[in-house]
Amino acid sequence: MFRKLLTFEEAKKIILERFRPKPLGIEEISLLEGGNRVLAQDITASKNIPPFDRSTVDGYAVRAQDTFGAEENRPIMLKAHGTVRAGETSKIVVRKKEAAEIVTGAPIPEGADAVVMIEQTERKATRVRMFSAVARHENIMKTGQDIGKGETVLKSGKLLGSREIGVLAALGIAKVKVYVIPRVAVFSTGAEVVEPGRSLPAGKIYDTNAYSLSAAVLESGGKPIFLGVFPDNFVKLQKALRHALASADVVVTSGGVSVGPRDVMPKALASLGKPGTIISGIAIKPGKPTTIGLIRDKPVFSLPGHPTSALLVFHLLVRPIIQAMGGRRAEEDFEVKAVTTTKMFSAKGRKTFVMVILKRDKQNRTVAEPVLAGNSGAITTLARADGYVEIPENVQFVDANDEVAVRLLGEKQ
Amino acid sequence: MFRKLLTFEEAKKIILERFRPKPLGIEEISLLEGGNRVLAQDITASKNIPPFDRSTVDGYAVRAQDTFGAEENRPIMLKAHGTVRAGETSKIVVRKKEAAEIVTGAPIPEGADAVVMIEQTERKATRVRMFSAVARHENIMKTGQDIGKGETVLKSGKLLGSREIGVLAALGIAKVKVYVIPRVAVFSTGAEVVEPGRSLPAGKIYDTNAYSLSAAVLESGGKPIFLGVFPDNFVKLQKALRHALASADVVVTSGGVSVGPRDVMPKALASLGKPGTIISGIAIKPGKPTTIGLIRDKPVFSLPGHPTSALLVFHLLVRPIIQAMGGRRAEEDFEVKAVTTTKMFSAKGRKTFVMVILKRDKQNRTVAEPVLAGNSGAITTLARADGYVEIPENVQFVDANDEVAVRLLGEKQ
Numbered sequence: 001m002f003r004k005l006l007t008f009e010e011a012k013k014i015i016l017e018r019f020r021p022k023p024l025g026i027e028e029i030s031l032l033e034g035g036n037r038v039l040a041q042d043i044t045a046s047k048n049i050p051p052f053d054r055s056t057v058d059g060y061a062v063r064a065q066d067t068f069g070a071e072e073n074r075p076i077m078l079k080a081h082g083t084v085r086a087g088e089t090s091k092i093v094v095r096k097k098e099a100a101e102i103v104t105g106a107p108i109p110e111g112a113d114a115v116v117m118i119e120q121t122e123r124k125a126t127r128v129r130m131f132s133a134v135a136r137h138e139n140i141m142k143t144g145q146d147i148g149k150g151e152t153v154l155k156s157g158k159l160l161g162s163r164e165i166g167v168l169a170a171l172g173i174a175k176v177k178v179y180v181i182p183r184v185a186v187f188s189t190g191a192e193v194v195e196p197g198r199s200l201p202a203g204k205i206y207d208t209n210a211y212s213l214s215a216a217v218l219e220s221g222g223k224p225i226f227l228g229v230f231p232d233n234f235v236k237l238q239k240a241l242r243h244a245l246a247s248a249d250v251v252v253t254s255g256g257v258s259v260g261p262r263d264v265m266p267k268a269l270a271s272l273g274k275p276g277t278i279i280s281g282i283a284i285k286p287g288k289p290t291t292i293g294l295i296r297d298k299p300v301f302s303l304p305g306h307p308t309s310a311l312l313v314f315h316l317l318v319r320p321i322i323q324a325m326g327g328r329r330a331e332e333d334f335e336v337k338a339v340t341t342t343k344m345f346s347a348k349g350r351k352t353f354v355m356v357i358l359k360r361d362k363q364n365r366t367v368a369e370p371v372l373a374g375n376s377g378a379i380t381t382l383a384r385a386d387g388y389v390e391i392p393e394n395v396q397f398v399d400a401n402d403e404v405a406v407r408l409l410g411e412k413q
Numbered sequence: 414m415f416r417k418l419l420t421f422e423e424a425k426k427i428i429l430e431r432f433r434p435k436p437l438g439i440e441e442i443s444l445l446e447g448g449n450r451v452l453a454q455d456i457t458a459s460k461n462i463p464p465f466d467r468s469t470v471d472g473y474a475v476r477a478q479d480t481f482g483a484e485e486n487r488p489i490m491l492k493a494h495g496t497v498r499a500g501e502t503s504k505i506v507v508r509k510k511e512a513a514e515i516v517t518g519a520p521i522p523e524g525a526d527a528v529v530m531i532e533q534t535e536r537k538a539t540r541v542r543m544f545s546a547v548a549r550h551e552n553i554m555k556t557g558q559d560i561g562k563g564e565t566v567l568k569s570g571k572l573l574g575s576r577e578i579g580v581l582a583a584l585g586i587a588k589v590k591v592y593v594i595p596r597v598a599v600f601s602t603g604a605e606v607v608e609p610g611r612s613l614p615a616g617k618i619y620d621t622n623a624y625s626l627s628a629a630v631l632e633s634g635g636k637p638i639f640l641g642v643f644p645d646n647f648v649k650l651q652k653a654l655r656h657a658l659a660s661a662d663v664v665v666t667s668g669g670v671s672v673g674p675r676d677v678m679p680k681a682l683a684s685l686g687k688p689g690t691i692i693s694g695i696a697i698k699p700g701k702p703t704t705i706g707l708i709r710d711k712p713v714f715s716l717p718g719h720p721t722s723a724l725l726v727f728h729l730l731v732r733p734i735i736q737a738m739g740g741r742r743a744e745e746d747f748e749v750k751a752v753t754t755t756k757m758f759s760a761k762g763r764k765t766f767v768m769v770i771l772k773r774d775k776q777n778r779t780v781a782e783p784v785l786a787g788n789s790g791a792i793t794t795l796a797r798a799d800g801y802v803e804i805p806e807n808v809q810f811v812d813a814n815d816e817v818a819v820r821l822l823g824e825k826q
Binding site for chain 2: 052086104192207213307311
């Protein structure tokens with residue numbers, strides 16, 4: 001009755017070897033739509049940024065040595081000679097003892113090699129007093145000082161945030177190549193599951209997973225295709241899977257994968273194409289009944305029906321696949337060190353994930369407290385957790401007061 | 414020539430007192446669109462979850478005491494009595510020495526008080542052998558064990574992620590009240606600024622800020638209204654500001670706020686309505702020329718033109734306002750402790766923000782290295798930084814090897 005389950009690492013290896021996740025394709029979009037997309041090209045600067053020596057302040061462009069010795073009590077007088085505006089090329093040449101008025105961002109005129117800030121000057125008609133000396137190149141940003149021509153500034157696989165978008169704009173790039181977003185079909189199975197918003201007959205519960213997993217797909221950089229709930233009847237499931245496989249790149253289902261008489265998901269999977277089921281159960285807790293199929297070149301993740309298990313296994317196994325298909329670099333969960341408040345046991349022979357809440361104790365240490373203490377909520381466990389502690393297969397327990405690494409599940413509010 | 418600037422804390426206080434940011438409104442949306450929205454209602458459970466005692470495994474529902482003493486080598490025989498399906502109410506009553514077949518999620522039949530997992534049973538016709546004893550309530554999730562009726566499970570102001578959406582779905586909630594997304598108009602000013610994608614005449618540079626700030630608005634939970642570039646000419650700026658104020662709840666501009674002859678932004682602001690400019694310069698570095706206006710009830714943030722300054726001041730001052738207007742709870746930047754690699758100086762009398770890169774040194778300590786070492790890039794400084802170190806006004810420098818708190822700017826990839 002007992003069969004040997006794959007370990008977590010074996011399961012991950014099989015997924016990678018059999019499926020080989022890779023980006024689906026590349027599309028060109030406007031930079032304005034670039035937020036949260038993944039760059040699909042290396043970006044090399046085609047010009048120097050700035051393209052010319054610029055003033056970084058409002059003031060007077062001068063020859064630095066003309067200001068040497070100037071002090072608040074002993075100003076040096078220069079001759080005002082023209083005005084350099086931003087956005088224009090100027091014919092002004094600054095000669096000995098001359099100062100050209102200049103604004104932030106304007107090109108440094110010929111002859112000048114520094115700028116005195118306006119706050120350190122006083123102008124009277126054609127005379128300008130300098131109350132401070134400047135060194136050569138002071139208040140000047142040199143050509144290419146920000147980005148040098150030919151420099152590779154961003155690499156393919158980079159997630160575009162406000163800062164990266166700023167870099168692209170500065171280079172004059174208005175359209176950018178990004179990876180195509182993977183489409184992920186999501187549905188729940190089970191005769192007992194009813195869609196939220198409807199009335200709830202006796203013996204039924206509302207569907208949690210199609211909603212939480214669709215949101216998790218979005219959080220992983222995928223586009224969810226929400227298909228709702230299907231009864232776990234062979235013909236209907238087969239139809240649902242066929243539709244999901246036709247409209248998406250990945251399929252994620254939940255429920256119907258344990259060993260009961262109604263568990264038709266593995267059979268439906270097997271009926272749809274080669275190689276069919278590639279993983280049937282994993283030695284993890286929670287998440288043991290996880291079943292993974294491969295129908296031609298598309299993976300089907302059949303997660304447990306228990307909402308916390310479904311979302312955790314999604315996080316551990318499905319999210320990295322969606323990210324890889326979206327061209328995103330592998331991303332480790334952010335880790336925080338914490339001290340356990342209590343002994344935490346592992347499930348015999350299974351890698352165990354204990355959901356924990358992070359708190360500060362009286363000595364101001366970060367402590368990890370299991371969410372489960374006193375309550376084994378299916379839905380609320382994960383919602384309350386800040387992260388999880390991983391206990392390896394060969395470790396029986398983590399003792400109270402042990403230091404552990406807590407992997408964070410989301411931003412702590 | 415020198416005037417007393419507001420401190421950073423004074424400036425923040427003035428913004429809060431004069432503007433008083435508050436949520437703009439509430440709208441009801443489908444739960445499927447709830448990802449990354451902010452809940453605008455407390456959610457109290459209108460029913461118990463689960464609504465009935467459920468089996469958490471596939472197996473046989475029994476009276477626990479009938480199994481006492483059962484072991485792998487000494488099974489106890491019970492009489493199979495009916496099947497309980499998920500999603501149905503069952504009329505089965507489990508009596509002494511009886512066992513009803515049951516699947517995960519099905520309601521526990523009358524009389525039974527525990528479930529034996531199918532792996533620990535063996536069925537022959539109407540007889541079932543139990544190879545393991547179970548305790549009362551074992552493998553049963555009791556009514557309301559996950560969420561009790563009347564329990565407040567989520568509070569207004571909560572950012573909805575996959576886990577919160579799962580909780581809402583489980584309660585049968587298909588539509589949810591969320592705060593309206595603040596609209597934020599963004600434009601750049603300056604005669605030297607050209608939109609990316611066009612050719613670059615001599616003396617001009619490409620616009621960075623309208624793009625990076627629009628992406629930053631999105632990252633802060635706002636909806637950017639991208640307006641592009643306007644020359645810093647009084648009439649055109651006034652027109653741009655008027656249009657921005659008519660179409661958005663907040664306006665963010667950059668450039669044109671220092672003290673040069675062309676800085677018409679403060680004048681344009683003053684011309685548009687009361688109270689006009691409420692902050693004119695802040696004692697921070699970078700970001701000193703930051704000007705903030707209030708036109709009737711709408712704030713206008715005029716940020717410096719320098720791309721790193723603009724994005725940092727946005728992060729420090731504008732982002733919290735957008736979040737508050739979107740109903741989001743105040744959120745501290747995530748902090749990491751690190752050791753400085755070098756002495757970092759503050760600007761005299763100004764709160765100074767030093768952009769740093771986090772690294773590991775040979776002793777495996779987390780160290781903070783200023784991005785500026787050797788290069789003062791306007792665009793690349795912030796793009797390269799992992800976070801910033803804050804040096805208070807009254808501190809002259811942070812020494813090398815000091816421990817500092819680094820506030821993170823984004824996910825480290």
